[in-house]
Amino acid sequence: MRKAVFLDKDGTLVHDVPYNVDPQRIRLCEGVPEALARLKAEGYLLVMISNQAGVARGYFEEQALEGVKETLQRALQPYKAGLDAFYYCPHHPEGIVPVYTQACACRKPQPGMLLQAAKDLGIDLAASWMIGDILHDVEAGNKAGCRTILIDNGNETEWVMNPDREPTHVVKAFKEVVSCILQEAKQTAK
Template sequence: MNKAVFLDKDGTLIPDIPYNIDADLITLQPDAVDGLKRLQNDGYQLIIISNQSGVARGFFKEDSLLAVEDRVRELFDFNGLFLSGFYYCPHHPSGSVSAYAINCDCRKPMPGMLIKAAAEHNIDLTISWMIGDILNDVEAGNRANCQTVLIDNGNETEWVKGDYREPTIICRCINDAADEILTKVMA
């Protein structure tokens, strides 16, 4: 079985511009590329796991996310990285687009996207990691039986504690997360 690092997109992998689908505005965090390369070199598949409630809220159409995925893949290629998967949840229970205004098991903090990615990529979740910038990312990873990293960059504003909301590691960026993950795995 394979191992993976699941990455939240907005605020973790790329700067957080709310509801952005403009590919020209998408860049990788400057303190992410080296860490992603080291994780990839250690055999981790890199997979994006992202809530995209802008679809349910009527801010953009679901097919707009194709350009976002294409741009992220282009940035990965440019930096010598390979993106194994791009998973997103277009739902939100308070959405204005009825087809997407639902409760689902894919919207983080639920683990549906991670479980789907694991099945499609033959991933052992117990040796995989979820990296995100809010506790809903951590909860999704923990619910999927991954180890988890909270990127404490100021994006978590609620700090609601719970059974699944304690990260394995807290650090400031993906490069630091890679250091911690690779040290922990070798220990």
């Protein structure tokens, strides 16, 4: 079994531009490439887990997400920090595109994308992490059996708490993620 770091996209890896699929507007957040390179060097798979309700809402076609994936891979490649997999949920119960307008098990805070990635890639969820900027990310990771890190960068506005929404760690910036993960890995190895 392999270990992974599951990564939210908008507001976590890239600056949050709502419903953006324009490669010209995709910008990595500060410290992300270096942190991902370090995690990859430590043997973690890097797996994108992203809600993409813009598909269900009719803002863009599902195939536009392929360009997003390619843009991220190009940006991360010089750091040897490319994503190992890219999972997204195109659904939303209030969508306007009938095939995508539904409640589903993959849309965060549900753990469906993480569970599917674990099955597809042979990932040990208990040895893995979910990183995100809102409590829906934390909840999905906790429900899947991962440890979780909330990047408290101001994007979480509701702060509705319950046991599923309690992160393992809270940090202010992505660059702090690596030390949390590696410190816990060291303690677990003892």
